[in-house]
Amino acid sequence: MKFFEKYKDNLRKKTKWSWASDIVFVLLILALIFPATRTPLVVFVKRLTLFGPSVSEKDNYGKLSQSDLQWPLMDRNNQIVTLSELSDKPIFINIWATWCAPCIAEMPSIEKLYVDYKDKVNFVIATYEDQTLTDAFLEKQNLNLPIYRYQIQEPKPIQSSTIPATFILNTKGEIVVSEKGTSNWNSDRVRELLDKLIEEGK
Template identity: 35%
Template sequence: MKLKKTQLVNITIILLLALYFFTPIGFHAKVYLNRLISHNPVPVAERTQEVLEDYDFKLVDAKGNRANLMDYKGEVVFINFWATWCPPCVAEMPDLQLLYNAYGQKVTFLFIARDKEERVSNFLVKKNYDLPVYFEAGFTPKSLYSGALPTTFIIGKEGNIVVAETGAADWNDESIHQLLEKLLKKE
């Protein structure tokens, strides 16, 4: 039985789609694609910025150390919700590591994994990331809840949610550096 040209094309397309959706090769292709299409995050307009009222957000790290967002009230806080199984999350991790390297001593970073601890630990070791990762140990405040991953918030010293971004973004962009510097200077 000899296949027609259109049948060969259809089989090839089906095989490529199967590779993309059902194999690790597909996961890496999705990560690469998300890195290509990531955008610069845009601050929320000042007049529409929500003020975070509920700072009671309990967290725990992989070593069992507890933290609460309340501990960081009055500071500039960068919160990123992510998971290892999420291609857009994995795509933005290199930029997040660079941003953390630059501002980790000035800004409070909370990388909140919605994933299994073991998978997160293995991922961080494999990629050589040293991000401060936490897991939720209580209810997420309504203002910070999103069913989508990745979701990132930047909260100013006065509690304003200055950035609320969903999807892969270029977090090491100069505009984010300038925004963080501006927020850090505010009294």
């Protein structure tokens, strides 16, 4: 009996803010339990906590060989394109999937970067998924990004066991950024690095 009396007393003492926070907590738990709401919730939380990637002019994560640069990808017009054909400019490679909540969370930042740099940087947003899936995703998310489909596994220097995985190459095929996980790609540091790579590639 004492337990119930104490419980009722605590309920009476709760403020409106306490009740509100309890309700929000319960709703978050329910959202995580049910699959239909899990992905949107994870995307929302990830976007709230996005940070710029680790970017340094001194970073070097290896280099793609001439063989690696022959990695074939199919564009949205069903044309085969290789990295070698795109190496006249810096290359921004993002490996993702439509079911990946962290991938979805960073897409708007990639889109903003793409809008400003698409004429100076070659963007390769790569996935193994079918074009019908990716086209539907782009339409739903109101995105306009250059999606490429795998034809074979990616070259070893840019292989990743997790997605999203993002790499930035200079015109020599050197990997100057290698980032796993969600990031804000529309950051000042990324833009400064791209500007530098563009200037070096002239």
